[in-house]
Amino acid sequence: MTETVCLLANACLYVLALIFGAALGSFGNVLIWRIPRDESIVKPPSHCPKCGHRIRVYDNIPVLSYLWLRGRCRDCGASISPRYLLVELASGILVVGAAIAYGWSLGTLFYGVFLWALLVLAVIDFEHLLLPFAITIPMSLVGFGGAAIGATLPLGRALAGAGIGLLFFLAVTYAGRSAFKREAMGGGDIVFGLMGGMYRGMEKTVVMIFLASLLGVIVSVPLLLLHRKKSSDPIPFGPFLSAAAVVAFFWGDTLVKQYVSLFW
Numbered sequence: 001m002t003e004t005v006c007l008l009a010n011a012c013l014y015v016l017a018l019i020f021g022a023a024l025g026s027f028g029n030v031l032i033w034r035i036p037r038d039e040s041i042v043k044p045p046s047h048c049p050k051c052g053h054r055i056r057v058y059d060n061i062p063v064l065s066y067l068w069l070r071g072r073c074r075d076c077g078a079s080i081s082p083r084y085l086l087v088e089l090a091s092g093i094l095v096v097g098a099a100i101a102y103g104w105s106l107g108t109l110f111y112g113v114f115l116w117a118l119l120v121l122a123v124i125d126f127e128h129l130l131l132p133f134a135i136t137i138p139m140s141l142v143g144f145g146g147a148a149i150g151a152t153l154p155l156g157r158a159l160a161g162a163g164i165g166l167l168f169f170l171a172v173t174y175a176g177r178s179a180f181k182r183e184a185m186g187g188g189d190i191v192f193g194l195m196g197g198m199y200r201g202m203e204k205t206v207v208m209i210f211l212a213s214l215l216g217v218i219v220s221v222p223l224l225l226l227h228r229k230k231s232s233d234p235i236p237f238g239p240f241l242s243a244a245a246v247v248a249f250f251w252g253d254t255l256v257k258q259y260v261s262l263f264w
Protein backbone atom coordinates (compact mmCIF):
# COMPACT_ATOMS: atom_id res chain seq x y z
CA MET A 1 0.00 0.00 0.00
CA THR A 2 2.66 2.52 1.00
CA GLU A 3 4.59 1.57 -2.10
CA THR A 4 1.63 2.49 -4.31
CA VAL A 5 1.27 5.81 -2.50
CA CYS A 6 4.95 6.46 -3.05
CA LEU A 7 4.74 5.65 -6.75
CA LEU A 8 1.71 7.90 -7.12
CA ALA A 9 3.41 10.74 -5.24
CA ASN A 10 6.45 10.45 -7.49
CA ALA A 11 4.34 10.28 -10.65
CA CYS A 12 2.51 13.46 -9.53
CA LEU A 13 5.84 15.16 -8.84
CA TYR A 14 7.22 14.34 -12.29
CA VAL A 15 4.08 15.50 -14.07
CA LEU A 16 4.08 18.75 -12.07
CA ALA A 17 7.80 19.19 -12.76
CA LEU A 18 7.23 18.70 -16.49
CA ILE A 19 4.42 21.28 -16.58
CA PHE A 20 6.34 23.75 -14.41
CA GLY A 21 9.51 23.22 -16.46
CA ALA A 22 7.72 23.74 -19.78
CA ALA A 23 6.07 26.92 -18.44
CA LEU A 24 9.45 28.18 -17.25
CA GLY A 25 10.79 27.34 -20.72
CA SER A 26 8.05 29.46 -22.25
CA PHE A 27 9.12 32.39 -20.03
CA GLY A 28 12.70 31.56 -20.99
CA ASN A 29 11.79 32.08 -24.65
CA VAL A 30 10.57 35.57 -23.75
CA LEU A 31 13.89 36.30 -22.00
CA ILE A 32 15.90 34.86 -24.91
CA TRP A 33 14.17 37.24 -27.30
CA ARG A 34 13.88 40.36 -25.16
CA ILE A 35 16.94 40.63 -22.92
CA PRO A 36 19.52 40.88 -25.75
CA ARG A 37 17.26 43.47 -27.43
CA ASP A 38 16.96 45.50 -24.23
CA GLU A 39 13.17 45.13 -24.22
CA SER A 40 11.04 44.98 -21.10
CA ILE A 41 10.24 41.42 -20.07
CA VAL A 42 6.71 42.24 -18.92
CA LYS A 43 5.42 44.79 -21.41
CA PRO A 44 4.06 44.49 -24.03
CA PRO A 45 2.44 41.05 -23.68
CA SER A 46 3.66 38.28 -26.02
CA HIS A 47 3.00 39.08 -29.63
CA CYS A 48 3.88 37.70 -33.05
CA PRO A 49 7.14 39.36 -34.17
CA LYS A 50 5.82 39.41 -37.79
CA CYS A 51 2.28 40.77 -37.59
CA GLY A 52 2.35 42.13 -34.03
CA HIS A 53 -0.90 40.38 -33.04
CA ARG A 54 -1.11 39.53 -29.38
CA ILE A 55 -0.73 35.82 -28.59
CA ARG A 56 -4.02 34.59 -27.14
CA VAL A 57 -3.92 32.89 -23.76
CA TYR A 58 -5.03 29.56 -25.23
CA ASP A 59 -2.31 29.80 -27.91
CA ASN A 60 0.33 30.35 -25.26
CA ILE A 61 0.30 26.88 -23.70
CA PRO A 62 3.86 25.55 -23.63
CA VAL A 63 4.66 22.78 -26.14
CA LEU A 64 0.99 21.99 -26.92
CA SER A 65 0.17 25.30 -28.65
CA TYR A 66 3.21 25.01 -30.87
CA LEU A 67 2.19 21.51 -31.96
CA TRP A 68 -1.48 22.45 -32.31
CA LEU A 69 -0.69 25.48 -34.49
CA ARG A 70 2.00 23.48 -36.32
CA GLY A 71 4.57 26.17 -35.52
CA ARG A 72 2.67 29.02 -37.20
CA CYS A 73 1.12 32.29 -36.04
CA ARG A 74 -2.68 31.95 -35.91
CA ASP A 75 -3.12 35.43 -37.42
CA CYS A 76 -0.58 35.78 -40.21
CA GLY A 77 0.67 32.22 -40.65
CA ALA A 78 4.31 33.25 -40.21
CA SER A 79 6.36 30.26 -39.12
CA ILE A 80 7.63 30.32 -35.55
CA SER A 81 11.14 29.06 -34.90
CA PRO A 82 11.24 25.46 -33.62
CA ARG A 83 13.57 26.88 -30.96
CA TYR A 84 10.46 27.87 -28.97
CA LEU A 85 9.30 24.27 -28.83
CA LEU A 86 12.78 22.89 -28.16
CA VAL A 87 13.45 25.30 -25.27
CA GLU A 88 10.10 24.44 -23.65
CA LEU A 89 10.70 20.70 -24.03
CA ALA A 90 14.31 20.84 -22.84
CA SER A 91 13.34 22.99 -19.86
CA GLY A 92 10.58 20.52 -18.93
CA ILE A 93 13.02 17.60 -19.12
CA LEU A 94 15.67 19.41 -17.03
CA VAL A 95 13.18 20.21 -14.26
CA VAL A 96 12.00 16.57 -14.27
CA GLY A 97 15.69 15.64 -13.89
CA ALA A 98 15.93 17.90 -10.83
CA ALA A 99 12.75 16.29 -9.45
CA ILE A 100 14.19 12.78 -9.92
CA ALA A 101 17.35 13.84 -8.10
CA TYR A 102 15.75 15.81 -5.23
CA GLY A 103 12.19 14.47 -4.90
CA TRP A 104 9.53 16.45 -3.09
CA SER A 105 11.80 19.13 -1.69
CA LEU A 106 12.62 22.80 -2.05
CA GLY A 107 15.87 21.59 -3.61
CA THR A 108 13.92 20.47 -6.69
CA LEU A 109 12.50 23.97 -7.07
CA PHE A 110 15.84 25.77 -6.69
CA TYR A 111 17.79 23.33 -8.85
CA GLY A 112 15.02 23.18 -11.45
CA VAL A 113 15.22 26.96 -11.84
CA PHE A 114 19.04 26.76 -11.93
CA LEU A 115 18.99 24.20 -14.77
CA TRP A 116 16.44 26.30 -16.63
CA ALA A 117 18.70 29.36 -16.32
CA LEU A 118 21.64 27.38 -17.73
CA LEU A 119 19.54 26.54 -20.79
CA VAL A 120 18.39 30.15 -21.31
CA LEU A 121 21.96 31.47 -20.90
CA ALA A 122 23.32 28.90 -23.39
CA VAL A 123 20.83 29.95 -26.07
CA ILE A 124 21.37 33.69 -25.52
CA ASP A 125 25.16 33.32 -25.60
CA PHE A 126 25.01 31.12 -28.71
CA GLU A 127 22.91 33.69 -30.56
CA HIS A 128 24.29 36.96 -29.20
CA LEU A 129 27.68 36.23 -27.55
CA LEU A 130 26.24 37.52 -24.33
CA LEU A 131 25.77 36.10 -20.83
CA PRO A 132 23.46 38.80 -19.48
CA PHE A 133 23.88 40.03 -15.90
CA ALA A 134 20.09 40.41 -15.89
CA ILE A 135 20.01 36.61 -15.51
CA THR A 136 23.28 35.65 -13.82
CA ILE A 137 23.09 38.20 -10.98
CA PRO A 138 19.51 37.46 -9.83
CA MET A 139 20.19 33.73 -10.22
CA SER A 140 23.31 34.04 -8.04
CA LEU A 141 21.18 35.75 -5.37
CA VAL A 142 18.53 33.01 -5.65
CA GLY A 143 21.32 30.45 -5.23
CA PHE A 144 22.56 32.28 -2.14
CA GLY A 145 19.01 32.32 -0.78
CA GLY A 146 18.58 28.59 -1.44
CA ALA A 147 21.74 27.81 0.50
CA ALA A 148 20.87 30.27 3.29
CA ILE A 149 17.49 28.59 3.96
CA GLY A 150 19.01 25.11 3.71
CA ALA A 151 17.24 24.09 0.49
CA THR A 152 20.32 23.39 -1.60
CA LEU A 153 23.77 22.98 -0.07
CA PRO A 154 25.41 24.30 3.12
CA LEU A 155 26.07 28.03 2.85
CA GLY A 156 29.82 27.62 3.40
CA ARG A 157 30.10 25.22 0.46
CA ALA A 158 27.98 27.49 -1.74
CA LEU A 159 30.21 30.48 -0.97
CA ALA A 160 33.38 28.46 -1.52
CA GLY A 161 32.01 27.27 -4.88
CA ALA A 162 31.05 30.81 -5.86
CA GLY A 163 34.52 32.02 -4.84
CA ILE A 164 36.28 29.37 -6.95
CA GLY A 165 34.08 30.10 -9.98
CA LEU A 166 34.64 33.83 -9.64
CA LEU A 167 38.42 33.57 -9.15
CA PHE A 168 38.93 31.14 -12.03
CA PHE A 169 37.19 33.32 -14.59
CA LEU A 170 38.76 36.49 -13.21
CA ALA A 171 42.18 34.87 -13.61
CA VAL A 172 41.43 33.74 -17.20
CA THR A 173 40.12 37.19 -18.09
CA TYR A 174 43.19 38.87 -16.64
CA ALA A 175 45.59 36.38 -18.27
CA GLY A 176 43.85 36.77 -21.64
CA ARG A 177 44.14 40.54 -21.43
CA SER A 178 47.79 40.65 -20.49
CA ALA A 179 49.07 37.71 -22.56
CA PHE A 180 47.04 37.99 -25.77
CA LYS A 181 45.83 41.58 -25.53
CA ARG A 182 42.32 40.39 -26.13
CA GLU A 183 39.18 39.58 -24.28
CA ALA A 184 39.35 35.81 -23.69
CA MET A 185 36.50 35.98 -21.23
CA GLY A 186 34.23 38.73 -20.12
CA GLY A 187 32.25 39.90 -17.13
CA GLY A 188 29.43 37.57 -18.19
CA ASP A 189 31.61 34.48 -17.78
CA ILE A 190 32.89 35.70 -14.41
CA VAL A 191 29.41 36.05 -12.93
CA PHE A 192 28.40 32.76 -14.60
CA GLY A 193 31.25 31.08 -12.68
CA LEU A 194 30.08 32.66 -9.44
CA MET A 195 26.48 31.57 -10.09
CA GLY A 196 27.39 27.95 -10.93
CA GLY A 197 29.51 27.66 -7.80
CA MET A 198 26.77 29.08 -5.61
CA TYR A 199 24.47 26.19 -6.54
CA ARG A 200 26.96 23.37 -6.73
CA GLY A 201 29.94 23.93 -4.47
CA MET A 202 33.64 23.65 -5.19
CA GLU A 203 34.15 20.12 -6.59
CA LYS A 204 31.40 20.39 -9.17
CA THR A 205 32.50 23.87 -10.18
CA VAL A 206 35.94 22.44 -10.92
CA VAL A 207 34.31 19.58 -12.88
CA MET A 208 32.24 22.16 -14.79
CA ILE A 209 35.28 24.28 -15.70
CA PHE A 210 37.28 21.22 -16.77
CA LEU A 211 34.46 19.77 -18.92
CA ALA A 212 33.62 23.15 -20.46
CA SER A 213 37.24 23.70 -21.50
CA LEU A 214 37.43 20.17 -22.90
CA LEU A 215 34.21 20.68 -24.87
CA GLY A 216 35.44 24.06 -26.07
CA VAL A 217 38.61 22.48 -27.47
CA ILE A 218 36.76 19.50 -29.01
CA VAL A 219 34.35 21.79 -30.84
CA SER A 220 36.54 24.77 -31.77
CA VAL A 221 39.71 23.00 -32.97
CA PRO A 222 37.96 21.21 -35.88
CA LEU A 223 36.18 24.49 -36.76
CA LEU A 224 39.56 26.24 -36.92
CA LEU A 225 41.23 23.41 -38.84
CA LEU A 226 38.41 23.27 -41.36
CA HIS A 227 38.68 27.08 -41.66
CA ARG A 228 35.06 27.46 -40.70
CA LYS A 229 36.25 29.96 -38.09
CA LYS A 230 39.29 32.22 -37.81
CA SER A 231 41.23 32.27 -34.56
CA SER A 232 40.15 35.89 -34.15
CA ASP A 233 36.44 34.96 -34.39
CA PRO A 234 34.77 34.94 -31.02
CA ILE A 235 33.32 31.57 -30.08
CA PRO A 236 30.64 31.71 -27.39
CA PHE A 237 31.80 29.85 -24.29
CA GLY A 238 28.41 29.95 -22.56
CA PRO A 239 26.91 26.90 -24.33
CA PHE A 240 29.94 24.82 -23.29
CA LEU A 241 29.72 26.14 -19.74
CA SER A 242 26.02 25.37 -19.55
CA ALA A 243 26.37 21.89 -21.04
CA ALA A 244 29.26 21.17 -18.65
CA ALA A 245 27.26 22.51 -15.69
CA VAL A 246 24.34 20.21 -16.57
CA VAL A 247 26.67 17.19 -16.83
CA ALA A 248 28.36 18.17 -13.56
CA PHE A 249 24.93 18.58 -11.97
CA PHE A 250 23.72 15.08 -12.77
CA TRP A 251 26.95 13.09 -12.98
CA GLY A 252 29.51 15.25 -11.15
CA ASP A 253 29.84 12.93 -8.14
CA THR A 254 30.35 9.85 -10.33
CA LEU A 255 32.93 11.67 -12.45
CA VAL A 256 34.87 12.86 -9.38
CA LYS A 257 34.82 9.33 -7.86
CA GLN A 258 36.03 7.71 -11.07
CA TYR A 259 38.72 10.32 -11.53
CA VAL A 260 39.97 9.85 -7.96
CA SER A 261 39.90 6.04 -8.33
CA LEU A 262 42.31 6.37 -11.29
CA PHE A 263 45.00 7.43 -8.81
CA TRP A 264 44.10 5.57 -5.64
Ligand SMILES: [Zn+2]
Pocket residue numbers: 048049050051052053073074075076077078
Ligand atom coordinates in the same frame (compact mmCIF):
# COMPACT_ATOMS: atom_id res chain seq x y z
ZN1 LIG B 1 1.61 36.79 -36.88
